[in-house]
Amino acid sequence: MKGGKKALTSSVFVALIAGVMVIFTATTQAAGIENNETVTISLPAQSLTTDLWVDVSAGSKALNLEMSNASPTNVDVDLFVRYGQPFTGTTAAELSNQADYHSIAADSAEWLHLTEAMAPPVKGGRWYIALVNYAQVTASVDLTVSHNANPVPKAQIIFQFDNTANGCKVDGWNDTTPFTPVAGNNATTVGQARRNAAMKAAELLAESLTSSVPIVIQGCWPDDLETSQNSAVLANAGPNRIGLNYPGLPLSGVWYGQPVMERLAGTEYCRIVGGLDCNIPTITANFNPKIDTDEGLGSTRWYYGLDSAAAGRNVDFISTAMHEITHGLGFISLVWVGDDKEFQCFSGQPAIMHTAGSKFCGLDDVFSLELVDYNGGDIRPFMELDDSQRLDAMQSGNELQWAGEAASQSERNIFRENNAGYVLMYAPNPLEPGSSVSHLFQSGNPYGTSYHELMTPMQRDNLRELGLAEYMLWSVGWNPQPLNNVTIQPGMWYDRAHDGHGMVIEPIRDNLYYVLFYTYDDEGNPEWMASAATVENGVFNITQGDGSLIRFLYDYDIGPNPDIQAHSPDPAVSASLKIDFNASAANESACLEGADRSGASHLAVVSWQVNDSSGSWCLEPIISIDRYPHPNLGASWWAGRSDQGWGLSLVFFDSSIAVVLYYYDASGQPRWAIGTQSDFVIGEEITVPLKEKHGYARTATPVALTETDAGSITLRLNSATNTLGADGEVVNLDVTYHGPEGGSWQRSGLPITNLTKAAE
Amino acid sequence: MNTVITFSPTPAKRLFMVVGLSCFLLSTTAWAEGRRLAVKTVPLVSAQKASAQPDIVNGYSLKAPKMTQSMARVMADGKVSRICRDVGVATKSLLVDDERKGKELLK
Structure with a gap:
């Protein structure tokens, strides 16, 4: 017994010591935060x-x-x-x-x-x-x-009936005029009827929207909206702020309205922008109280029924509110449609004149990026047109179309079987300031029918559902599905079953990626091709259109030339490329066959086609991302527009550098050389010997590679930069091609800059 | 020879245990409020918030330039037709720089 007591005592003491040690650990050492922990x-x-x-x-x-x-x-x-x-x-x-x-x-x-x-x-x-x-x-x-594991919650829309900021008149929400209940609205005062109807409009919209951030609508009843017996402003609404380039916004340099910003950034406006005022509503909506008097539209009145829409002469409050709020949610183009107007867009800079067709403050907006000008022939992105061309599209009748996939393919798009299957937008001639561009096509259509939707410019039917607009809003930031659900390691990738071929995959911006395919032609000679496309749902170049992979030729009679490109697509080659980075790619036959893939950090399947040959390979990063240095200058670099068509990919690992040089032989055919060197130091010159590799065709049985000395490249790099030679980045190179075409590629003291984003 | 901890600790040991128990109880209290983490910190090189500089590269916001507006017209047949138009804001300057600057740092 005594021994047992000793043991117990010892245990208590040890427990106490352990307790003290736990306390010591918990209060002095940083650690991960557990789930549901404060x-x-x-x-x-x-x-x-x-x-x-x-x-x-x-x-x-x-x-x-x-x-x-x-x-x-x-x-x-x-x-x-x-x-x-x-x-x-x-x-x-x-x-x-x-x-x-x-x-x-x-x-x-x-x-x-x-x-x-x-x-x-x-x-x-x-x-x-x-x-x-x-x-x-x-x-x-x-x-x-x-x-x-909860999915994105349904959106919460909060109508504010008491926010008087910025002169908002809220008396209309408290109007004590007696109200006769109608269609499920059992209010006894007009003010209460209005509140019930506003909350019903919010409820109907929220059914089709998801967000983790509440949408706050400031409701006002101003007494100065244009009103007469035959015409009146019923209501107006809009987001209070727009913004760009904040964390969470998928596209850089693109305007987003405040509701979308908040949804995509996962917090409220003031916390996105670093603001002082956290009481700025998401949307402000104004309604005309005079419609409820003989002063506005004679005997017409607002109709506040909840269960059914207005009929006859009255104006449906819920339908009107839903239409205007939907614009506020992001169903609006910022391309200028009205009279000429100057806006001061940027601090300390002159005001910018906006004319019909101008981009707002010279920048794209997320709604307009979905628009195309389609005349049955070319499909031209609306925001890639110049102002004059854009104005023409806005007045084209039926050429202005919405190319967003979800809406175009929706059964609500009654034109999905016509031409490109896009959604037709409202583009009357002459321009109707305000109505044009930001509404669905309604009249004068070429197909003998018209949309019957909430977001047509004219309404007689008092619709109360988002309809086609729900899918259009997906494209501007309300998509309930996961976005770009993969992380792609920038750098060199290869297939263990096709050693010697490889791809450099790097972002240009956001989800836009650049791929350089260094490979061998049918004779086993080195050749390269390039592709740029977005990554959608984890897939690079999901459409895999013809010509998406380009083999360039170089014309020495032209280049280098700052005014004319010396390189152009090889007309004899039609090629395409698609890469699936999703986790499911590991189960594709390309990854299950041909080689042992154990130890691969990430598997992706590339499907390539070059003229009549094609293949599916299983890619993985060559170098573990853990070996990338910080800072990392790894990216593809070029010499700018005055000497374009060639370049180099740099990959840094540990203290070493790997270089792939893309150049041309004497006949202008695209060739590549590769080399590595140790002891790279930022700011110091380094010379990398380059090897010319010869291998086997993409569809041939793999053989041992051969290599010959191709020359060398000398680099001095100080920082990742988007400005040519901004920090003294220069290249010297002297490379000889030993194939039958021969040729050499030489540059001396040439400034270079990033073509793709440097990996962090 | 192994050290044996007896059930009757010396005064020094009792003091140690009291301190230990106190620490444990204090720790329990702290856990209820939030486990206290001591983290590595580095001084700010610049005390200015990045958002204070109106730089479109690092995030930029403006007042919305326009809103949409529904108009109603009484038609010849006595019915009311609604049409939606948008209207530009009246103000020329859309700047909201003050919103992004944050407050003055606490002295």
Whole structure:
């Protein structure tokens, strides 16, 4: 017994010691944050930490991060989140650039509600977290993190009936005039009837929308809307803000309306832009109270029935509100349609004149990017036209069309069997300022029918469903499906069963990627081809159109020439390329056969076609991303427009550099050479010997490769740059082609710049 | 010879255990509020928020330039037809730089 007592005593003591050690560990060592856990973090004055993460379990579809209980209460602490890679930035600006999402309002109540329908989508893996304390005092905050498998929630639309900001008149919501109940609206006052109808409109819209961020609509009843006996403004609405280039927005340099911004960024406007005011509603909607008097439209009245739409002479409040709010949600082109108008778009810069057909502030907007000008022949993207061409399309009658896939293929698109199957937009001649472009086609159509939809410009039917507009909104940011649900490692990829061939895959921007295919022709001589396309749903070049893979030829009689391209597509080659990066690719026969793929970090299937030959190969990264340095200058580089048509891909690993040079032989055929060198140092000159490889045709049985010395390339690189030679990046090269065509490629002291984005 | 911990600790051991228990209880309290994490921090190189600079590369916002508007007209047959048009905002400047600047840093 005594011995047992001793053992018990010992255990208690050990437990206590362990307890103290746990306490010590928990309070002094950074660690991952568990699911549904709240941690308290103290940050010294004006400091940042990148020391936090959460391991999100596989199958998760939602990730929520919320800060609270700041001490002192008025400190400004910001929140940054990044999937898959730790933050390496040491300034707030660098953190913003690296973050997939941020919440950076001027307080410390930051929050992010991330979903699977964002870019990047919530998925299993490590999500890194950074915090910045701007205050000149130590700040303590609680951070609560949770993740789960819940799908994107239905949107919550909140109608504000009491927000008087910016002169909003709210008396109309409290009008005590007696009301006779009608069609399920059992209010006893006009004010209550209006509130019931507004909430019903919100409810009907919310049924078709998903978002983790509430949509807040400020409702107003101004008394100065244009009104007469025969004509009146019924209502107007719009988003309060637009923005671009914030974390979470899939396309850079493209305007998004405030509701879409908030949905895609996973937080409210003030937390996206770093704002002071977190009470800016998402949308403001104004309604004309005089319609309920003889002053507006005579005996016509607003109809507030909930269960059925207005008939006869009255105006349906719910249908009108739904139409206007839908515009506010993003169903609106920012291309200028009205009279000439100047806007000051950028601080410290002159105002910009907008004429019909102008891009707003000279930049694309996400709605207009879905539009094309289609006349039965060429399909020309609306935003790639010049202003004059765009104006012509806007007045073309039926050439202005919506190419978004979901809407075009929807059964609601009654024109899906016609021509390209796109959605026809409203493009009357002459232009109807406001109605043109931002509505569905309605009259004068060539097919003997017309849309019967909420978003046609004219309404007599008082429709109360989003209809075709729901699918169109998907294309501007309301898609409930996961977006780009893959992470693609930039750099060199190859197939173990086709060693010697390879591809360099790198982003140009966002989900637009550039692929350089270095391979061998039928005689085993080196040749290369290039392709640029978007990655949609994890697939590069999902349409795999003809000519999507281009083999270039070089004309020495022209180049190098700053005014004329010396390179042009080889007319004898028709080629295409498609790469599936989704996880399911690993189960494709290309990946199950031909070679042992064990140890591959990521498998993708490339389907290529060159003239009459084709194949499906299984790709994997050649170099593990763990070996990429920080900072990483790995990217494809070129010498700018004055000497274009050739270039080089650089891959850095450990302290070494790999170079693939794409050039031309004496007859202008595309050739490549490859080499590696150790001891690369940023800012210092390095010479890399290059080898000319000869191998086997893409459809031939693999044989051993042969190589000969091709020459060398000397580089000096200081930083990733989009400006030619901005930081002294130069190349010297002298390469000889030993094939039957012969030739040499020489450059000396030539400035170079990034063609693709440098990998982080 | 193994050290044996007796059931009757010395005063020093009792003190240690009291401290340990106190720490444990304090720790339990702290866990209820949120596990306290001590994280590595580095000083901010610049105390200015990135959002304070109106830079379209790093995020930029403006007032929306236009809204849509539904008009109603009484037609010859006495029915009301609704047509939607959009209208540009009246103001020339759409700048909202102040919204992005954040507040002055706490002194």
